[in-house]
Amino acid sequence: MDRRHFLGSLAALGLAGCGDQRLRAQAVYMLVDASGTYAREAHKAQLIVNYLLGSLQPGDSLAVARVRSRSFTEQDIVAKATFDARPSQANAQKRAFRDRVEAEFRILRGSAYTDITGALLQGALFLAETGAGTRTIVIFSDMQEELDRVTQRDFPIDLRNIRVVAVNVVKLGTDNIDPRRYLGRLQAWEKRVIDAGAADWRVINDLERLDRILAKS
Amino acid sequence: MSAQPWMVWPDNVALSALVLAAAAMVFLYAARKPMHELIRALGAALGGPLRLAARWLSAAAAEMSARNKAVLLAQGRQETGQRLEREFERLAAILDRDLQGYPALQRRLLDEITRIEEDYKKCGEVPPPPPDWTEAVAAVATVKGGGELVVRVLEEIRGSIERIHDKTVAEYRRAYESRHRILAGFLPFWRSVDRNLGQVEKNLADLRSSVETVDGHMARYEQIQAASDRAQHTLTVSAFTQFAIALLVMLVAAGGAFINFKLIALPMSEMVGAGDYLTANLRTSEVAALVIILVEASMGLFLLEAMRVTHLFPRIANLNERLRRRMVWIALVLLVALAGVEAALALMRDLLIADKQALLQSLAAQPPPAAESWLARIPTAGQMVLGFLLPFALAFVAIPLESLIHSSRAVGGALAVALMRAAALALRLAAAAARHASRVLVRLYDVAIVVPLALERSLRAHAARAEPGVERTRA
Numbered sequence: 001m002d003r004r005h006f007l008g009s010l011a012a013l014g015l016a017g018c019g020d021q022r023l024r025a026q027a028v029y030m031l032v033d034a035s036g037t038y039a040r041e042a043h044k045a046q047l048i049v050n051y052l053l054g055s056l057q058p059g060d061s062l063a064v065a066r067v068r069s070r071s072f073t074e075q076d077i078v079a080k081a082t083f084d085a086r087p088s089q090a091n092a093q094k095r096a097f098r099d100r101v102e103a104e105f106r107i108l109r110g111s112a113y114t115d116i117t118g119a120l121l122q123g124a125l126f127l128a129e130t131g132a133g134t135r136t137i138v139i140f141s142d143m144q145e146e147l148d149r150v151t152q153r154d155f156p157i158d159l160r161n162i163r164v165v166a167v168n169v170v171k172l173g174t175d176n177i178d179p180r181r182y183l184g185r186l187q188a189w190e191k192r193v194i195d196a197g198a199a200d201w202r203v204i205n206d207l208e209r210l211d212r213i214l215a216k217s
Numbered sequence: 218m219s220a221q222p223w224m225v226w227p228d229n230v231a232l233s234a235l236v237l238a239a240a241a242m243v244f245l246y247a248a249r250k251p252m253h254e255l256i257r258a259l260g261a262a263l264g265g266p267l268r269l270a271a272r273w274l275s276a277a278a279a280e281m282s283a284r285n286k287a288v289l290l291a292q293g294r295q296e297t298g299q300r301l302e303r304e305f306e307r308l309a310a311i312l313d314r315d316l317q318g319y320p321a322l323q324r325r326l327l328d329e330i331t332r333i334e335e336d337y338k339k340c341g342e343v344p345p346p347p348p349d350w351t352e353a354v355a356a357v358a359t360v361k362g363g364g365e366l367v368v369r370v371l372e373e374i375r376g377s378i379e380r381i382h383d384k385t386v387a388e389y390r391r392a393y394e395s396r397h398r399i400l401a402g403f404l405p406f407w408r409s410v411d412r413n414l415g416q417v418e419k420n421l422a423d424l425r426s427s428v429e430t431v432d433g434h435m436a437r438y439e440q441i442q443a444a445s446d447r448a449q450h451t452l453t454v455s456a457f458t459q460f461a462i463a464l465l466v467m468l469v470a471a472g473g474a475f476i477n478f479k480l481i482a483l484p485m486s487e488m489v490g491a492g493d494y495l496t497a498n499l500r501t502s503e504v505a506a507l508v509i510i511l512v513e514a515s516m517g518l519f520l521l522e523a524m525r526v527t528h529l530f531p532r533i534a535n536l537n538e539r540l541r542r543r544m545v546w547i548a549l550v551l552l553v554a555l556a557g558v559e560a561a562l563a564l565m566r567d568l569l570i571a572d573k574q575a576l577l578q579s580l581a582a583q584p585p586p587a588a589e590s591w592l593a594r595i596p597t598a599g600q601m602v603l604g605f606l607l608p609f610a611l612a613f614v615a616i617p618l619e620s621l622i623h624s625s626r627a628v629g630g631a632l633a634v635a636l637m638r639a640a641a642l643a644l645r646l647a648a649a650a651a652r653h654a655s656r657v658l659v660r661l662y663d664v665a666i667v668v669p670l671a672l673e674r675s676l677r678a679h680a681a682r683a684e685p686g687v688e689r690t691r692a
Binding site for chain 1: 483486487490491492493494568569572573576577579580581582
């Protein structure tokens with residue numbers, strides 16, 4: 001084996017190693033519903049962000065985005081970071097991330113419509129770009145999608161290899177009148193997400209059990 | 218009961234079974250001789266190779282035992298020879314040290330004895346006795362008619378005698394005082410002589426003890442030279458003991474290495490990254506920490522090797538003195554540098570943990586902890602000291618490692634011989650079992666065809682009775 005081949009093999013080995021590193025990493029994309037009255041739940045969203053910051057390891061990625069009237073856009077991403085491999089740097093990044101999200105949530109204003117599908121598509125794109133092995137979308141929402149007449153979202157979406165976790169899915173006033181609406185809404189989303197190829201779907205309403213967000217089934 | 222294919226009479230199970238049994242019996246009787254031969258042949262075919270394998274294993278065990286003995290005796294010879302050499306060197310050092318001082322000691326003793334003799338002679342000089350006045354006094358006393366003159370003479374004589382007496386007594390006392398002073402001066406000399414003689418006695422006792430040790434080693438060496446079984450047994454027991462002790466120390470060292478690993482694994486992630494993995498569950502930072510510990514152990518190994526404490530690398534042992542000294546210094550400097558790195562890593566570990574804790578507390582919106590007192594600094598200081606000392610402690614692993622390696626040959630050989638002997642015994646037992654099983658099967662076969670055999674015997678007996686001339690044969 002000549003020198004060029006040897007160096008080539010080393011480079012290939014290095015690239016394989018790097019690829020492998022990313023496969024072990026986790027990436028989480030959190031959607032925070034900013035529509036209507038749900039915007040008042042933002043302080044709970046901050047708790048979840050803090051939990052994720054405390055749980056994610058160096059090398060993992062996290063992004064927090066708002067769900068607004070049309071959310072298939074990078075402009076709705078409040079903060080995003082891939083944490084440094086060095087623990088001290090990662091801790092500093094996490095502090096900055098928390099401050100940024102806190103500041104954004106303080107001035108969060110409700111939107112007229114709720115484009116969950118668009119936000120999911122944006123999240124899937126972000127997660128694909130991270131190249132992380134474990135990809136999770138956390139939806140902090142009542143899962144009530146409302147679109148204006150112009151916005152088109154009734155097409156199949158691709159969520160392959162992505163875990164989708166709905167958190168704090170509060171009951172609406174109409175759900176209390178007819179609980180089937182709430183259950184039907186959750187079932188419809190589950191079907192849509194699973195049909196889109198998602199690896200997992202789970203609902204966590206008890207904020208004491210946030211460990212289930214990152215726990216693999 | 219439903220009809221089965223084997224039933225000759227589907228309605229009558231018992232009769233069908235009886236007919237089949239009779240038919241089978243006839244068939245088995247007809248095949249008796251070849252079946253017996255077949256069973257015996259199977260027994261022999263099974264038992265023969267097993268016996269052969271057992272014999273081969275026994276022979277191999279004996280050969281290995283002989284080889285083990287030779288290796289063990291060679292090792293023992295070398296070890297005892299080295300120990301004898303060291304004892305002789307020690308003895309020579311003692312003799313050099315003590316005998317070198319003996320002429321001076323002897324001179325000192327002679328001087329002291331001479332002075333004591335001189336002083337003794339001085340003690341022997343006594344003052345002259347007083348003049349012999351008694352005879353003159355007796356002569357004057359016998360003078361007749363001397364009257365007053367005699368009395369005066371006698372009084373004069375008495376006065377003179379008393380003065381002389383006083384003078385003599387005073388001189389006598391002075392002489393005795395001087396002798397007492399001389400005798401008092403003896404004391405330090407006596408003590409010095411006593412001390413010198415005590416030193417001589419102690420030296421001789423040390424010498425005797427060393428000589429006894431040498432005698433013991435010589436006796437052992439002679440036994441090894443004679444390749445006696447007792448020597449082999451002693452060496453085997455010694456090897457097992459050495460192996461067990463070395464293993465125990467290695468386990469303790471492994472515990473130390475684990476603590477060391479825990480100290481530096483986390484801070485190493487600050488250098489090589491926390492998210493890098495070499496294999497499925499092995500982080501690069503953990504491997505890096507492990508490598509540092511192994512490098513420290515290697516440096517310790519080289520250091521002890523260069524100091525000639527261990528003898529694992531003949532290449533290092535054969536280095537010239539200058540190179541060897543350089544190697545000692547290089548290994549020591551590297552070890553100190555690595556120990557310093559470890560102390561720094563231990564400090565970094567503490568800082569990282571504190572930082573992570575502070576982050577988690579701020580994320581959980583908990584109030585920050587109160588200002589740390591000096592007590593909280595103790596674990597940090599302890600970690601740093603531990604991080605600095607553990608590499609040096611690990612360096613000494615080379616000594617039990619050498620013992621483990623050296624004794625493992627003898628221990629492994631003895632265990633292999635024991636295993637081979639056990640396997641040979643098991644094979645021999647299996648061979649005997651196969652042989653006996655074939656005999657039992659032959660008997661069982663005959664039991665199965667007992668009716669035709671009984672018929673055969675009665676027919677033979679009848680035929681023998683009908684023809685008396687024909688010799689009776691056994692069935």
